[in-house]
Amino acid sequence: MMNNNHKNSGCGFAEELVSYLYGETDAAANAKFEAHLESCSDCADELEAFSGVHFSINDWKSTEFNVLETPAIEIPYATAPKTQAVSSVSSSWLSALRDLFSLSPRGWSLATASLAVLAVIGGIVLFGLNSRTASDLAEANNKVLPIAVATVEKTPEPANVTKNNNAPDRESKPLKEPNSPQSELAVETKSKNNRAVKASNNQSKKPDNTNSTKNGDGKRSNKNEKEIATPVIPDEDEDDTLRLAELFEEIDTKE
Amino acid sequence: MLKSLTDEQLVELAVTDEPEAFGEIVKRWERKIFALCFGMLSREDEASDAAQETFISAYRNLPNFRGEAKVSSWLHRIAVNQCLTKQRRTKTRSETFLDDEENAEEKVFVAPLHQSPARQAEQSERLSHVRQAVNSLPAELKQVIVMKEFEEMTFQEISETLQLPLSTVKSRVYTALKQLRLKLERTPLEVV
Numbered sequence: 001m002m003n004n005n006h007k008n009s010g011c012g013f014a015e016e017l018v019s020y021l022y023g024e025t026d027a028a029a030n031a032k033f034e035a036h037l038e039s040c041s042d043c044a045d046e047l048e049a050f051s052g053v054h055f056s057i058n059d060w061k062s063t064e065f066n067v068l069e070t071p072a073i074e075i076p077y078a079t080a081p082k083t084q085a086v087s088s089v090s091s092s093w094l095s096a097l098r099d100l101f102s103l104s105p106r107g108w109s110l111a112t113a114s115l116a117v118l119a120v121i122g123g124i125v126l127f128g129l130n131s132r133t134a135s136d137l138a139e140a141n142n143k144v145l146p147i148a149v150a151t152v153e154k155t156p157e158p159a160n161v162t163k164n165n166n167a168p169d170r171e172s173k174p175l176k177e178p179n180s181p182q183s184e185l186a187v188e189t190k191s192k193n194n195r196a197v198k199a200s201n202n203q204s205k206k207p208d209n210t211n212s213t214k215n216g217d218g219k220r221s222n223k224n225e226k227e228i229a230t231p232v233i234p235d236e237d238e239d240d241t242l243r244l245a246e247l248f249e250e251i252d253t254k255e
Numbered sequence: 256m257l258k259s260l261t262d263e264q265l266v267e268l269a270v271t272d273e274p275e276a277f278g279e280i281v282k283r284w285e286r287k288i289f290a291l292c293f294g295m296l297s298r299e300d301e302a303s304d305a306a307q308e309t310f311i312s313a314y315r316n317l318p319n320f321r322g323e324a325k326v327s328s329w330l331h332r333i334a335v336n337q338c339l340t341k342q343r344r345t346k347t348r349s350e351t352f353l354d355d356e357e358n359a360e361e362k363v364f365v366a367p368l369h370q371s372p373a374r375q376a377e378q379s380e381r382l383s384h385v386r387q388a389v390n391s392l393p394a395e396l397k398q399v400i401v402m403k404e405f406e407e408m409t410f411q412e413i414s415e416t417l418q419l420p421l422s423t424v425k426s427r428v429y430t431a432l433k434q435l436r437l438k439l440e441r442t443p444l445e446v447v
Binding site for chain 2: 014015017018019021022024046049050052053054056057058059060061063064065068070071073074075076077
């Protein structure tokens with residue numbers, strides 16, 4: 001249907017042709033194109049055909065359009081263009097987005113102040129958390145490290161106690177495993193072990209606690225023992241048991 | 256007083272103090288915008304609606320007019336968009352020859368009273384061919400040929416309005432004429 005075979009584009013006078021057709025060329029350009037028309041039958045043929053098209057459209061216009069009256073354009077002056085423009089602009093999402101970010105100077109200052117307050121609060125919270133975690137870490141270091149050391153140091157101790165003092169088997173049982181890992185000892189909070197540790201603590205409280213001060217750091221080891229005992233505070237029943245254990249030990253020593 | 260002001264001054268006045276100043280712009284451009292709409296849509300009622308909507312849209316968006324282009328160019332662009340929207344909405348009845356024929360004969364064509372019925376029928380058919388040919392052009396070709404033929408704008412004015420290079424406008428007019436020639440040659444027309 002569409003013919004894109006532009007013969008006159010080849011001769012390079014297409015633009016001159018339309019300018020000439022609509023009378024938009026000066027005298028020099030007119031003369032030049034007319035000279036070209038004499039030698040180019042394609043351009044001459046096309047100019048004639050285009051004139052026919054131009055005439056037909058003009059005929060259509062003069063027959064159907066020129067007889068029409070211009071419609072009365074009614075503009076709603078009651079509302080100012082600015083307010084209407086805002087409502088019409090806000091209909092598009094892009095404009096709405098633009099509105100969102102187009103704050104007044106007061107709005108910007110409020111937003112900045114709010115952000116600053118939020119930042120300060122956030123800073124305080126973060127600082128508080130950091131200091132708390134640092135103190136927790138320090139506490140944990142104070143607690144955990146001695147436990148490991150103490151357990152290493154204390155591991156053979158109950159065995160000595162049981163050997164020397166002939167403590168009952170049920171109390172010395174877990175401590176008879178010298179190869180058990182430290183972590184297991186530190187974490188394990190089973191009542192038997194606890195009792196054993198407590199028993200050893202009680203032993204160390206005795207006047208002749210030579211085993212506990214064997215390493216020459218009795219004060220520290222006592223402290224460590226207390227720290228070991230802290231997380232495994234026995235209930236009242238266990239306390240009674242332990243006192244009973246002490247009683248047995250005392251009886252044994254007396255005997 | 257308003258008549259002595261430029262279009263751009265009238266827009267400024269309409270936005271700031273006097274909305275009625277926009278009425279002067281309407282007076283200046285309504286006929287040309289109506290012609291453009293008629294050439295694009297080929298129907299009086301639709302062209303009238305499109306022209307009305309063009310000016311109302313322009314009035315509502317006056318504060319958004321940045322002054323980078325001429326007011327006339329701005330109005331023309333709004334009008335072209337209105338026409339293209341209307342065409343899409345109505346599925347361009349002129350795309351099918353029969354539809355166009357029906358509408359054209361019933362609503363648009365006004366034959367001169369002194370012509371014989373045969374002559375009237377012949378002219379009606381000829382004009383419907385022209386209308387159909389123009390309507391079948393691609394939008395970018397149709398708008399330049401309508402601006403050229405209906406509004407009688409210069410190539411320079413079309414270039415500024417559509418913000419296209421002058422050579423592009425001439426090339427589009429040339430292509431439009433070439434396509435119209437082919438379409439009209441297929442239906443033998445009697446030149447009056």
